[in-house]
Amino acid sequence: MPAKRVHHQPDQLPRVMILATGGTIAGSAASATQADYTSGRVTVEAMIGAVPGLNEIAHVHGEQVANVGSQDITFTIMIDLANRINALLKTDGVDGVVVTHGTDTMEETAHFLNLTIKSKKPVVLTGAMRPSTAISADGPLNLYNAVAVAADADAAGRGTLVVMNDRIHGAHSLTKTNTTSVETFISPINGLIGTVNYGKTEYFRRPFRKHTHKSQFSVEGVTSLPRVDIIYACADMPADLIDGSMEKGAKGIVVAGDGNGNMNAATIERAALAAQKGVIIVRSSRVPTGKVGRNVEIDDDRMRFIASDELNPAKARILLMLALLKKRRLDDIQQLFYDY
16 A cells, blocks of 8 residues: 555544653653653643644644653553543544553553554554654654554554554554664564554554454453563572562463573472462563464463463563453463464
8 A cells, every 4th residue: 555645624634632641752851962861741732832734634632641751651540541542532523542652661551552442443652762852852753643643544443553763563563672762663573554654654454463442351440450470581580489479469470481481490380389379370481572382392281371472571461461350261361362
């Protein structure tokens, strides 16, 4: 599909709501050339005002949901965000939503929204790797492109999207790979959804997994999520980390395993004991790309473990937390990791 920009009459422009949560895109520093800065200083109105031509592609309104660095995004904020987006998209007055967000945990919020939004209308996350005061801030163009995607009818039905550095990513696959570069996000398993160049969009595919309007998950009326911990596997890892999570009340544990979701023999034994007591153990991987296969090296059937398939530890945790909102059999939970 060739890149395109849809032209609308001013009174026919799509209506896009920008929900701001903070992050580097709303950050500021003492000078234009210093690396250190403070996230979440700029308001949504100031961000909108810093983007020339935004009112030529959509009727844009902003709302401040939070103003924090994404390391401080909580599940309370995620739940409120999902419910607010669902309420907005039920109306005829909003055609798409943009969420401005810090990049550190953007993939987790995107995955959460991909599982809990109940609309085909576009939901697009964007952010920045450089603060608003930087000599070549990337936030304004990222926001312009995100609004263009949210305003584009062809973006509908593609699940929650992330627009950064001219790329359109799907929430399921994308991950952050660099601490400072503007080219930090990649979608290593399933590839890009498309690209957007100064508001001109081009799409390559649709997501392969269930999402948004086809998802069975809902956070309507939900105030908290079950505790799920992530334990990072490493050489000679202490097996009592499993015990520590159980003692703190974890209902599930995601192991960021070696290679294909592996861990040492002592930890396997301790995790199997936890599984017998009803704690859900998910094997993911600390490796950036690739799937974690069921019954590969570890006998998941006998140990009562779940294989994460394509989901990295952070996203596996999100899915498991939502899955544990209701009682499910182990094989049903495993199927969720194949479906979503």
